[in-house]
Amino acid sequence: MLLEGVVYRGNSGLYEIRVDGDETPYVARLKGTLKKELIYSTSGSRPLRVTQAKKRRATDPIAIGDTVKFDVDEHLIQEVLPRRSELARSSPQTGEQHVLVANLDTVFVVFAASEPKPDPWLLDRFLVLVESADLKAEIVINKCDLLTDLTSTYELMKPYADAGYRIHYISAKQVLGIDTLRNVLSKKISAFAGPSGVGKSSILNRLKPGLKLKTGDIGEITFKGRHTTTTAELIPLDTEQSWVADTPGLRQVDFWDVDADQLEFCFPEFKDFLDGCHYTNCSHKTEPGCLLRAEVDAGRVDSRRYKSFLQMRGEKEHA
Numbered sequence: 263m264l265l266e267g268v269v270y271r272g273n274s275g276l277y278e279i280r281v282d283g284d285e286t287p288y289v290a291r292l293k294g295t296l297k298k299e300l301i302y303s304t305s306g307s308r309p310l311r312v313t314q315a316k317k318r319r320a321t322d323p324i325a326i327g328d329t330v331k332f333d334v335d336e337h338l339i340q341e342v343l344p345r346r347s348e349l350a351r352s353s354p355q356t357g358e359q360h361v362l363v364a365n366l367d368t369v370f371v372v373f374a375a376s377e378p379k380p381d382p383w384l385l386d387r388f389l390v391l392v393e394s395a396d397l398k399a400e401i402v403i404n405k406c407d408l409l410t411d412l413t414s415t416y417e418l419m420k421p422y423a424d425a426g427y428r429i430h431y432i433s434a435k436q437v438l439g440i441d442t443l444r445n446v447l448s449k450k451i452s453a454f455a456g457p458s459g460v461g462k463s464s465i466l467n468r469l470k471p472g473l474k475l476k477t478g479d480i481g482e483i484t485f486k487g488r489h490t491t492t493t494a495e496l497i498p499l500d501t502e503q504s505w506v507a508d509t510p511g512l513r514q515v516d517f518w519d520v521d522a523d524q525l526e527f528c529f530p531e532f533k534d535f536l537d538g539c540h541y542t543n544c545s546h547k548t549e550p551g552c553l554l555r556a557e558v559d560a561g562r563v564d565s566r567r568y569k570s571f572l573q574m575r576g577e578k579e580h581a
């Protein structure tokens with residue numbers, strides 16, 4: 263009998279699968295021939311950017327989030343359905359591509375209102391990471407309980423709100439904003455990204471009581487020199503068909519494959535102005551007739567975000 267389900271955990275060739283409406287998880291291996299087919303197939307469903315940038319061998323043909331058809335009696339995965347998205351990174355050592363999560367709908371980029379203090383330059387990098395994978399990003403500002411006045415936080419976040427990002431102000435500790443977040447997560451595969459110590463695991467524990475993910479304080483993490491969360495898996499929420507991923511790989515924003523010439527498309531508030539420059543290959547830096555710079559000068563595009571863009575592109579060009 264063939265069933266369709268979502269791979270939520272995978273360990274050395276053994277995959278754990280959940281079938282919608284079925285309480286019992288299933289375990290299956292990948293059919294031998296399928297492995298080969300998948301590795302060499304060129305999927306037409308991927309976004310152009312990803313296809314162009316990554317013609318490398320995938321390390322694992324199945325990622326958490328994949329929808330598969332499997333034989334229940336033989337415990338064999340027969341087919342992997344086309345992905346609607348993939349969040350991938352390549353190993354800095356081998357260049358091999360590794361898909362962290364397949365079929366992600368939304369990435370919640372989590373920062374804290376305080377402890378650690380929000381760093382907008384780092385937030386920009388996380389957002390570029392999400393945009394470059396053609397995924398939807400929403401911002402979560404956790405630990406709002408630590409500030410008696412959020413005015414400066416709202417000011418810091420204004421350019422992001424203006425750029426169209428939805429921002430959730432919450433407190434995992436005081437359980438504020440958690441219900442709204444749970445509703446937003448409904449019927450989706452979501453991931454929580456962000457620096458260590460901002461409260462990603464704490465939020466997940468609130469979203470799903472009884473989950474008991476390990477959490478730690480920043481001092482402890484720095485001292486040990488490693489992060490608290492070390493495994494990647496999808497966690498089913500009680501709400502129908504909603505899943506969240508708590509993946510350690512989403513913390514490293516340095517190695518992502520974003521081409522220098524694609525970066526400008528990763529800033530949503532630039533989009534309306536990119537076709538209006540005098541030169542079609544405008545680098546938006548010093549050229550005369552640059553519409554983007556004119557918008558920055560006029561205060562309609564945030565100048566710090568613009569600087570952040572130039573800085574990231576400079577790094578990519580000299581990499």
Ligand SMILES: Nc1nc2c(ncn2[C@@H]2O[C@H](COP(=O)(O)OP(=O)(O)OP(=O)(O)O)[C@@H](O)[C@H]2O)c(=O)[nH]1
Pocket residue numbers: 404405406407408432433434435436456457458459460461462463464465476477478479480483489490491
């Ligand atoms: N005051 C306050 N502290 C919080 C809140 N959420 C989490 N914390 C604390 O912040 C620390 C870090 O929380 P974690 O949930 O472990 O953070 P994380 O983002 O999962 O960290 P990594 O797994 O290392 O990436 C813990 O000591 C939590 O108790 C909150 O809303 N308010």
Ligand SMILES: [Mg+2]
Pocket residue numbers: 462463464476477490491
């Ligand atoms: Mg964690």
Ligand SMILES: [Zn+2]
Pocket residue numbers: 539540544545546547549551552553554555
């Ligand atoms: Zn320009």
